[in-house]
Amino acid sequence: MSKxxxxxxxxxxxxxxxxxxxxxxxxxxxxxxxxxTSGGDVTIELAQWWEPELPDGALRTLMxxxxxxxxxxxxxxxxxxxxxxxxQLFAGAAAGTMSDVVGLDGAxxxxxxxxxxxxxxxxxxxxxxxxxxELASTIEVDGKTQMIPVVNFVYPxxxxxDLLAKAGITAPPSTRTEFETAAKAVTxxxxxxxxxxxxxxxEAPNGIQNDVMSWVWSSGGTMLKDGKPDVTNDDVTSAVxxxxxxxxxxxxxxxxxxxxxxxxVEEFTNGRVGMMIDSLSHIDLIRTSxxxxxxxxxxxxAEDGFSGERGIxxxxxxxxxxxxxxxxxxxxxxxxxxxxxxxxxELSTLANAFPGNTKSxxxxxxxxxxxxxxxxxxxxxxPANEFVGLPVAxxxxxxxxxxxxxxxxxxxxxxxxxxxxQDAWVGEF
Amino acid sequence: xxxxNTVVRPVSTKRSTPRWxxxxxxxxxxxxxxxxxxxxxxxxxxxxxxxxxxxFMDNVITNKFPVFVGLDNYVEVLSDxxxxxxxxxxxxxxxxxxxxxxxxxxxxAMLLNSPLVGNVTKALFRVVYILPWLFTVxxxxxxxxxxxxxxGVINYILISLGLTDKGIEWLSSPDTALLAVTFxxxxxxxxxxxxxxxxxxQGVPADLYEAARVDGASAFQRFWxxxxxxxxxxxxxxxxxxxIWTSQQFALIWMTTGGGPVNVTEMLSTYTYxxxxxxxxxxxxxxxxxxxxxxxxxxxxxxxxxxxARD
Numbered sequence: 001m002s003k004x005x006x007x008x009x010x011x012x013x014x015x016x017x018x019x020x021x022x023x024x025x026x027x028x029x030x031x032x033x034x035x036x037t038s039g040g041d042v043t044i045e046l047a048q049w050w051e052p053e054l055p056d057g058a059l060r061t062l063m064x065x066x067x068x069x070x071x072x073x074x075x076x077x078x079x080x081x082x083x084x085x086x087x088q089l090f091a092g093a094a095a096g097t098m099s100d101v102v103g104l105d106g107a108x109x110x111x112x113x114x115x116x117x118x119x120x121x122x123x124x125x126x127x128x129x130x131x132x133x134e135l136a137s138t139i140e141v142d143g144k145t146q147m148i149p150v151v152n153f154v155y156p157x158x159x160x161x162d163l164l165a166k167a168g169i170t171a172p173p174s175t176r177t178e179f180e181t182a183a184k185a186v187t188x189x190x191x192x193x194x195x196x197x198x199x200x201x202x203e204a205p206n207g208i209q210n211d212v213m214s215w216v217w218s219s220g221g222t223m224l225k226d227g228k229p230d231v232t233n234d235d236v237t238s239a240v241x242x243x244x245x246x247x248x249x250x251x252x253x254x255x256x257x258x259x260x261x262x263x264x265v266e267e268f269t270n271g272r273v274g275m276m277i278d279s280l281s282h283i284d285l286i287r288t289s290x291x292x293x294x295x296x297x298x299x300x301x302a303e304d305g306f307s308g309e310r311g312i313x314x315x316x317x318x319x320x321x322x323x324x325x326x327x328x329x330x331x332x333x334x335x336x337x338x339x340x341x342x343x344x345x346e347l348s349t350l351a352n353a354f355p356g357n358t359k360s361x362x363x364x365x366x367x368x369x370x371x372x373x374x375x376x377x378x379x380x381x382x383p384a385n386e387f388v389g390l391p392v393a394x395x396x397x398x399x400x401x402x403x404x405x406x407x408x409x410x411x412x413x414x415x416x417x418x419x420x421x422q423d424a425w426v427g428e429f
Numbered sequence: 430x431x432x433x434n435t436v437v438r439p440v441s442t443k444r445s446t447p448r449w450x451x452x453x454x455x456x457x458x459x460x461x462x463x464x465x466x467x468x469x470x471x472x473x474x475x476x477x478x479x480x481x482x483x484x485f486m487d488n489v490i491t492n493k494f495p496v497f498v499g500l501d502n503y504v505e506v507l508s509d510x511x512x513x514x515x516x517x518x519x520x521x522x523x524x525x526x527x528x529x530x531x532x533x534x535x536x537x538a539m540l541l542n543s544p545l546v547g548n549v550t551k552a553l554f555r556v557v558y559i560l561p562w563l564f565t566v567x568x569x570x571x572x573x574x575x576x577x578x579x580x581g582v583i584n585y586i587l588i589s590l591g592l593t594d595k596g597i598e599w600l601s602s603p604d605t606a607l608l609a610v611t612f613x614x615x616x617x618x619x620x621x622x623x624x625x626x627x628x629x630x631q632g633v634p635a636d637l638y639e640a641a642r643v644d645g646a647s648a649f650q651r652f653w654x655x656x657x658x659x660x661x662x663x664x665x666x667x668x669x670x671x672x673i674w675t676s677q678q679f680a681l682i683w684m685t686t687g688g689g690p691v692n693v694t695e696m697l698s699t700y701t702y703x704x705x706x707x708x709x710x711x712x713x714x715x716x717x718x719x720x721x722x723x724x725x726x727x728x729x730x731x732x733x734x735x736x737x738a739r740d
Contacts, residue, residue, distance in 0.1 A: 087706070094490040111709055115491050192580055192596070203687025254579035257601035257690035263574075272580065395707045405691045409603065428708070 042330050043074040047089060048103025050317055050351070051079035053281075058350045066337045073330045092322075093117035100325040101334050104147045104318035106139060106388030112320070113141035114391065119321040121145040124332040134357050135339060139318065139389050147389075149316035150338055151353035153279050154378050155210050156312065157301065158286075160186075161294040163193060163274045172298040176215075176242055179275070179301040183251035186274030195251035197273040198243070199259040200405055205397040206261065209387050210313055211277050212404065215239040217311030217384035218300035224386055229425035231400065232418045238303065240407065240414050247408045257405050269293060279315065280374050281352055287368065297370050299377050311384030312377065317351070354378050392428050399424040477722070483715035490711045502716035512717065514692050515700040522611050522696060523675045527668055529615040534622020535660075539652075541623070542630040562620030570684035573613045574600065600686050603693045610685055610694050614678060622667055629663040630656070669732040673725055697721050 051059045063075040078099055080088065086108060092098035093115045104112070112118050122145040125132055132138065139147040159172040159182075167185035183195025199207040213236075216223055221235025230236075246252055253273050255263070261278075268276045269289045277300060286293060299310050319338060321331045337343055344360040347353075352371060355362060364372045387393040400421045407417040484502050486495035506512050537558050541551055564572070576582050579596035587593045599609040633656065641651045657664075679698035682688060688695040688703070701721065705714035 090490070090706075090709075111491065116493065200689075201687050202689035203683055254596055254598050255601045257598070258574075258606070258686050259601070392708050395703075398703070398707060402689075402691055405689065409691070411691070 041072050041074045042327050043076055044101060044325070044327050044330050044334060045076045045078055045099035046101045046103070046334065047078040047080075047085060047092075047099035048317070049080060049082040049085040050103055051077055052081060054350050062338075062343060062347065065343075066334060069337070070330075070333055073333065075334060089117075096324045098322040098324055100322055100327055100331040102320050102322060104320045106147065106149070106316055106318055106385060107390070107393035109139050109147045109318070109320070109389050110141055110391040110393070113144070113146050117323055118146045119323045119325065119328055119331075121148060121321065121332075121335070124321060124328055124335075127329065128332050128336065130332075130336060134341065134359050136356050136358050137383070141389055147318040147320045148335065148339060149318050149356045150344070151317050151348045151351050151356055152314045152378075152383060153281050153316070153351075153353050154312050154314045154374060154383065155214060155277050155279050156297040156299060156374055156377055158268060158276050158278050159296050159298065160268065160271060160274050161296055163189065163271065167274070172296055173275075173301050174299065175301050175304045175306075177304050180242075180246065180249070180251075182274065183246060184249060187249075187251045192272060194253035194267075194273045195275060196246060197253040197259070197264045197267045197276045198256050199261055199264040200256050200401055200408075201258050201260040201263075202398055202401060204260045205394065205401040207259075207264075208397040208400045208404070209385065210261075210279075210315075211264075212239070212243065212400075213386070214277055214300050214311075214313040214384075215242060217313060217386070219303040219306045220308040220311060222386065228429060229396075229422055231425060232415075232422045237414060237418060240404065240418060243404075244407055244414055256408070268295075277313075280371065283368050283370055284352070297374055297377070299381060310381040312381040314354075314383040314385050316356070316388070317353070395428060396425055399428070480715045480718055483712050484719045486712050488710060488712045489715075491709050495712070498712075502713045503720070505713055506717045506720065511692055511695060512697075512700060515695040515697050518607060518694060519676055519696045519698075521607065522614065522678070523672055525611050526614045526618065526675045527671045530619045530622045530671055531664065531668060533615065533619040534626050535664075537619070537623045538626035538630055539656075541627055558623055559620045561617050562624070564617070566617070566680040567684060569613065569617050570681055573609075573616075574685055577609060601690055603690050606686055606690060606694050610682055613685065614675065614681055617681070618671070618675070622671075625663060625667055626660060629660045633659045665735055666732070669728060669735065673728050673732070676725065676728075677721070 046063070048059075059077060059079075063077060067074055078088075079085075082105075085103065086105070089098060089102055089104075089108070089112070093112055098117055102118075109118070121138070124130075125145075135148060136152075137149055138145045139149070157172060163186050164170075164172070164182060167182065167189055169182045169185055173179040173182045179196075186193055186195040198211050201207065213223060216235045216239045219235070219239075221239070222233070223229070223231050223236050225233070253259075253267055259267075264276055265278060265282050265285065267273045268278070269286050271290070271293060280297070286295070299312060302310055319335055321328060321335065325331050338347065339357055341357055341359045344355045344357040345362060348355040348360060348362040349364075349367070352367060353362075354375060362371070362375070364375070387397065390396060403412070403417040403421040403424075406412045407414055412420070483489045485497055485499060486492075487498045487501075489495045537554075540546065541555060541558070546554070561569070577599035578584070579598050579601075581596075583599070584593070584596035587597070588595070597605065599605050637655045637659070638651055641655050646654065677698055678696065679702065682694055682696050682699050683702070686694040688699040697717070698721075701714050701717040704710050704717060
């Protein structure tokens, strides 16, 4: 073998070995950057799904403000869609590489708490001498504060003004009887119109929270007793019997069993249903998709004769701090910044949501007038979402969903279905 | 003229080979193989071993200190009625899909290979028939969800033709949901068979058909005694692969029905996913995944044996 050939062979061996080494190191590196520092600065990570849902660059601008107010702390945003954020956080929690500050949904909190992945915010608040009296709510699990709702999205009743008027209904319904009358009248218009739309897809079973349990909460009811499942109580039974009645009357839009939230919005936007319970965050989408659609929002109807405070379902962009963060004090500063009166007002305005700080007021001057109306409904009622903080919340919704579908199809009675749902929920607890 | 004393030394014909050279030579192929081997180890073998290990623990990931529980997770999965429903649904979905893929694929391939059809028509049909294969699962799911919607185009056609008086809830009714997702899967997958079988048909020697014709064989006899035996190796390979792929179908089911309504379209894949990412019972999900792996390995065994027999 010539010298050149030997050199070539040696070189290729080295290249192959280097490639292998690169792969090994590539696969074994990347254990998180929560201890990253640059030029003496502390860099903390904020993992969330909010950035893609906010106007371009809005969250980064807020972070720039935070960095200028807190020299020495840099914030790295890790943004993704809701579902992938959830999966990343679960993987991070398991591997101990969770980002320092994390965006949370109330439905995840209990499971993260069970893993010991979240820091006790009460301790961080105490260490920072923070007065929590301005916070609208905090989510506790086993006596430890694990999440603070930063902004809240409420779910009022949307009504198609034109369809209701055509059906002879002059005002949005405020009681169950009025709702049933309106739903029947709209369905009677024919031409593939339905009174109400109810999404019950097993893939995304949040219809149970937003469209089913909302009937319980709006009349001051509950699905829990001492923090444990109680879905066979009168409140839930009455709501499910009511929904079953609506189904038997044929006023629910067809395709309910596999319908998801986006399908529900589409049905309403296309003018095929008279009423839906939905997030305020979809107002812009509905306006853009069908500029001619005239619709109103109102509180979710309550049981006839109910005069108490109405619960209104909500979903939150919550925030928490990782238990494995090496910079808990700096992480808390970021949480404190987001919950401050000024920043929280700004963020809620940007997100078309309601603030988690009681002193913050969103600026509705450039928003759709319906947001102002919704804020009044929100202020008059009380935010209600009993799934927040429950273990395997999504699975609970799915289990209830399966029983509700069986009830609506007539395969089992309301009592039997709820009994099975209760047993299944108790099993999960 | 100045002269220089030049000493010419004989060049040794024997090269001085370093002692490590033979070892390096032996190691070179392994060095080249090592990236692939490492990737296979890291991305396949290690995860499989980890999942098998998880399936014997009480609960991993969400439990910081999992303990060994033996076969408890397997007992839980096998005694779960939903698992049995999912197994039955997967069996129906897979067998019907594979049979229909084969029949449709073979039928269309023979149509495109027929001398009775003009070249322009053939080219046009080739494009039309292969279209479903070009769409991603997400597109297919959205497309069919829209078409099968109670207010969708399929129901519009049926109502217009007077075949039904109101929209059928194809994906939402327990009576039709499994058939509907199976139909969508058939639509999405027959093209692959068609393309492969068409290639196989074009490779069948014309002499065989001529000889059969001379012997007086009818069209059906030529198909049965010439075409099918010639395509048999392709058909068997494709069918085994299709059974493996279809039994693992997840995205299409998840994006169309999510396993509902009331478990009627629950498959082994969606059942396992829900255990892991909805109930966070990663150990039970691992047990379910290992059971699926065992079923798949049985099929893979037959596939490999068939391939070896061919070689």
